[in-house]
Amino acid sequence: MILKKLAITFCISLLTLFVQSQSSVALTPPMGWNSWNLFEEEVSDKLIRQIADALVASGMTGAGYQYIVIDDFWVGGRNANNELFPDPVRFPNGMKALADYVHSKGLKLGIYSDAASLTCGGVTGSYNFEEADATTFAKWGIDYLKYDYCNAPDDMVTAFTRYKKMGDALRKTNRAIVYSICEWGQRQPWLWARAAGGHLWRTTWDMRDTWLSDKYDNGHNGIMNTIEKQKGLEKYAGAGGWNDPDLLVTGLFGKGKSSSLNGRFNGCTITEYRTQFAIWCMLASPLMVNLDVRTMDTTVKAILLNKELIAIDQDVLGNQATAIVDANGWLVLKKELSGDRYAICILNRNNATAAFSFNCETALKVYGQWNARELFSNRQLRTAKTLTGELAAHDCAIFIMSTANALKK
Numbered sequence: 383m384i385l386k387k388l389a390i391t392f393c394i395s396l397l398t399l400f401v402q403s404q405s406s407v408a409l410t411p412p413m414g415w416n417s418w419n420l421f422e423e424e425v426s427d428k429l430i431r432q433i434a435d436a437l438v439a440s441g442m443t444g445a446g447y448q449y450i451v452i453d454d455f456w457v458g459g460r461n462a463n464n465e466l467f468p469d470p471v472r473f474p475n476g477m478k479a480l481a482d483y484v485h486s487k488g489l490k491l492g493i494y495s496d497a498a499s500l501t502c503g504g505v506t507g508s509y510n511f512e513e514a515d516a517t518t519f520a521k522w523g524i525d526y527l528k529y530d531y532c533n534a535p536d537d538m539v540t541a542f543t544r545y546k547k548m549g550d551a552l553r554k555t556n557r558a559i560v561y562s563i564c565e566w567g568q569r570q571p572w573l574w575a576r577a578a579g580g581h582l583w584r585t586t587w588d589m590r591d592t593w594l595s596d597k598y599d600n601g602h603n604g605i606m607n608t609i610e611k612q613k614g615l616e617k618y619a620g621a622g623g624w625n626d627p628d629l630l631v632t633g634l635f636g637k638g639k640s641s642s643l644n645g646r647f648n649g650c651t652i653t654e655y656r657t658q659f660a661i662w663c664m665l666a667s668p669l670m671v672n673l674d675v676r677t678m679d680t681t682v683k684a685i686l687l688n689k690e691l692i693a694i695d696q697d698v699l700g701n702q703a704t705a706i707v708d709a710n711g712w713l714v715l716k717k718e719l720s721g722d723r724y725a726i727c728i729l730n731r732n733n734a735t736a737a738f739s740f741n742c743e744t745a746l747k748v749y750g751q752w753n754a755r756e757l758f759s760n761r762q763l764r765t766a767k768t769l770t771g772e773l774a775a776h777d778c779a780i781f782i783m784s785t786a787n788a789l790k791k
């Protein structure tokens with residue numbers, strides 16, 4: 383009898399631990415570094431260790447960038463026991479040793495696979511080996527899986543089934559692994575990704591290193607194209623599940639491979655990069671940088687380490703901003719923050735410097751008394767009828783507005 387009771391208690395504790403481990407990840411949007419755009423197939427043990435060192439040395443780890451994600455091309459193949467193994471030349475120490483190193487730096491390690499037999503890059507994927515691969519990832523100490531959808535059937539039911547199979551397999555490992563669903567928003571993953579066990583889901587095709595890709599660019603996504611596609615998805619974002627508008631091109635300056643398509647897109651201005659970062663924070667997006675953190679310049683570093691922007695992204699309420707104005711070249715996003723505050727982002731989409739003036743109540747929907755601070759200029763403001771200013775082309779201003787008891791502070 384006592385033994386039976388003990389066994390039941392043990393099982394309940396295990397179950398609780400397992401539920402906790404799955405529900406305790408991605409409570410705020412994941413932050414980190416991903417290898418894809420800059421390095422593509424040149425991922426290696428040496429590179430990942432150097433990136434880990436640089437994330438710590440640059441202060442990025444301290445600012446919250448936690449995950450190092452090795453994207454496509456790390457796989458060597460499947461051994462006689464059907465276990466995945468890494469490319470033996472580029473990862474001579476194996477993945478466990480690499481994960482141990484990354485963990486010793488206070489960081490977490492992510493990896494990539496695909497819901498088909500081959501990944502987008504054409505190396506071995508996980509289809510039909512979901513449990514085996516999830517077990518292998520857990521054994522290595524992997525903390526994040528980006529799961530792609532190249533070479534898999536188009537329909538939503540198959541996508542859900544394949545993603546859930548891996549989601550269940552990850553859950554079964556009892557390791558807290560962030561599950562990143564990457565089917566590029568083609569099958570409305572915001573409707574089913576959580577049920578498949580996902581913690582974030584791509585909403586768009588891959589991000590290109592350009593401000594706006596027009597119709598001649600064959601539907602590639604520049605920063606503005608991607609932002610457009612986030613409208614209406616805000617209701618699906620929240621603790622444990624995030625819309626993912628793809629990687630930050632901030633600081634790539636046209637050096638990425640996939641993001642530049644071999645020189646077709648040659649990068650953005652520093653203003654445009656700051657705008658991408660600020661808007662990703664407004665949208666409660668995962669903040670995954672792609673640049674070479676070993677050689678960042680100080681301007682780019684200042685953008686990526688902007689504590690106030692990061693705090694907007696990581697706010698505990700987990701709200702994704704809503705577009706409240708989109709007219710005459712102006713886009714205004716509003717995000718409710720904890721502590722009776724709002725972040726308002728005003729973006730000048732025009733190709734020239736322009737002045738703005740928004741009525742606080744009718745346009746910005748901020749009523750009564752308020753205090754505000756504009757982040758980049760440090761301008762302090764108090765209740766006024768209109769919010770006015772001037773912005774260079776593609777620049778944005780962010781205002782943090784406090785409402786309750788604002789004027790007593």
Ligand code: GLA
Pocket residue numbers: 418453454501502503530564566587588
């Ligand atoms: C797809 C994904 C990218 C990247 C590549 C790797 O294009 O959308 O983010 O992972 O595959 O091949």
